[in-house]
Amino acid sequence: MDLDLAQLRALAAVVAEGSFEAAARVLHVTPSAVSQRIRALESSAGRVLLVRSRPVRPTEAGRAVLRLAREVELLAAEAGRELGLDPGAGGRPPVLPVAVDADSLATWFLPALAPLAGEFCFDLRREDQARTGELLREGTVVAAVTTEAEPVAGCTSIPLGRMHYRPCATTGFAARWFPAGVGPDALGRAPVVVFDRDDDLQDTWLRRFGDLHPPRHHVPATADFGEAVRQGFGWGMLLPEQVAASAPGDLVDLDPGGGVDVALHWQRWRIRSPALDRLSDAVLAVWRSPGARGTLRG
CATH class of the missing domain: 3.40.190.10 (Periplasmic binding protein-like II)
Incomplete structure (x- = not known):
C-alpha cells in the first residue's frame, strides 16, 4: 500500500468532521478534491474505507487506515516542531484527540490538561466511560479515560483510580x-x-x-x-x-x-511520541498527587 499524506489527511478530516464538505473546509480544498483523495486511498488499500452515511463513518478496514492516518498526523506535527517550524508558516501544534467521560471532564480532567494548552490543541470527545475504548479501537482518538482495564490492541493501560x-x-x-x-x-x-x-x-x-x-x-x-x-x-x-x-x-x-465506585483507566497508543508522553504524564500526575487528585481515589 503506497502512502500519500494528503490522502491520509483527507480520511482523518472526513471522519472527524462527518462529511466531505466539512472536511474540504478544514483542508482548504474543494469537496471534489477530498473525494478524489479518498477514492485514490481506497484504490491503494483495495478496500472501501468509508460508509457514505451522515455522518460519514469508517468501515472495519477504514478503522485500521484511520489509525495510521492519525499516527502519521501526530508524528508529522511533532517533526515540524523539532524542525522549529512556526505554526503560522506551515507547522502546526499537534492535535491530540482524547475521549473522556462527562464527569471526569467536569471535575479533574481539564485542570490536568491546562499546563499543556499552550503547546497542543486538544480535541476532546465526550463519551460514556464504558464506551470511550471503542473510540480507541476506531482510531478516532489517541488516548482515553475508560473503564476498560484490558488494553485495546496497540495501546497501553494504566489504572487511574476510582x-x-x-x-x-x-x-x-x-x-x-x-x-x-x-x-x-x-x-x-x-x-x-x-x-x-x-x-x-x-x-x-x-x-x-x-x-x-x-x-x-x-x-x-x-x-x-x-x-x-x-x-x-x-x-x-x-x-x-x-x-x-x-x-x-x-x-x-x-x-x-x-454507593458505587467506578474504576477508571488511562489508555493511550503505544507509539513513541513526545506529545503523548507529555499528555500521559499530565493525566497521571493528577492521581499521583493527593492534593491534585480531587474526585479520583487510589
Missing part, C-alpha cells in the same frame, strides 16, 4: 418517596435522574434491590444533572463535589457508607 458516587436525594423527595426507608417497592416507584440512555450508574446501584425500572428523567449535562437532583426531580448518583455544592442538610444519602 470515582465514588453516592445515591442522593433532597430531604423533601426522600420524605415523600421513602417515608418507611429505602427498599425495592419504594425504589421501583420513585423517579430517578439519569445522564443519558447509556448511563448505567443508577441501575448498577438499583440492581442490589432487584430488577427495578423506576420512572426516569434524562439530563445529559453534569452540572444540570446535579441541579435536577437538587431541584427534587428524582434521586441520582452524585460525586462528592456535587454533594458539596449543596447547602448542608439539603441532600440525603440514601445509602450511607455505600
Whole structure:
C-alpha cells in the first residue's frame, strides 16, 4: 500500500468532521478534491474505507487506515516542531484527540490538561466511560479515560483510580418517596435522574434491590444533572463535589457508607511520541498527587 499524506489527511478530516464538505473546509480544498483523495486511498488499500452515511463513518478496514492516518498526523506535527517550524508558516501544534467521560471532564480532567494548552490543541470527545475504548479501537482518538482495564490492541493501560458516587436525594423527595426507608417497592416507584440512555450508574446501584425500572428523567449535562437532583426531580448518583455544592442538610444519602465506585483507566497508543508522553504524564500526575487528585481515589 503506497502512502500519500494528503490522502491520509483527507480520511482523518472526513471522519472527524462527518462529511466531505466539512472536511474540504478544514483542508482548504474543494469537496471534489477530498473525494478524489479518498477514492485514490481506497484504490491503494483495495478496500472501501468509508460508509457514505451522515455522518460519514469508517468501515472495519477504514478503522485500521484511520489509525495510521492519525499516527502519521501526530508524528508529522511533532517533526515540524523539532524542525522549529512556526505554526503560522506551515507547522502546526499537534492535535491530540482524547475521549473522556462527562464527569471526569467536569471535575479533574481539564485542570490536568491546562499546563499543556499552550503547546497542543486538544480535541476532546465526550463519551460514556464504558464506551470511550471503542473510540480507541476506531482510531478516532489517541488516548482515553475508560473503564476498560484490558488494553485495546496497540495501546497501553494504566489504572487511574476510582470515582465514588453516592445515591442522593433532597430531604423533601426522600420524605415523600421513602417515608418507611429505602427498599425495592419504594425504589421501583420513585423517579430517578439519569445522564443519558447509556448511563448505567443508577441501575448498577438499583440492581442490589432487584430488577427495578423506576420512572426516569434524562439530563445529559453534569452540572444540570446535579441541579435536577437538587431541584427534587428524582434521586441520582452524585460525586462528592456535587454533594458539596449543596447547602448542608439539603441532600440525603440514601445509602450511607455505600454507593458505587467506578474504576477508571488511562489508555493511550503505544507509539513513541513526545506529545503523548507529555499528555500521559499530565493525566497521571493528577492521581499521583493527593492534593491534585480531587474526585479520583487510589
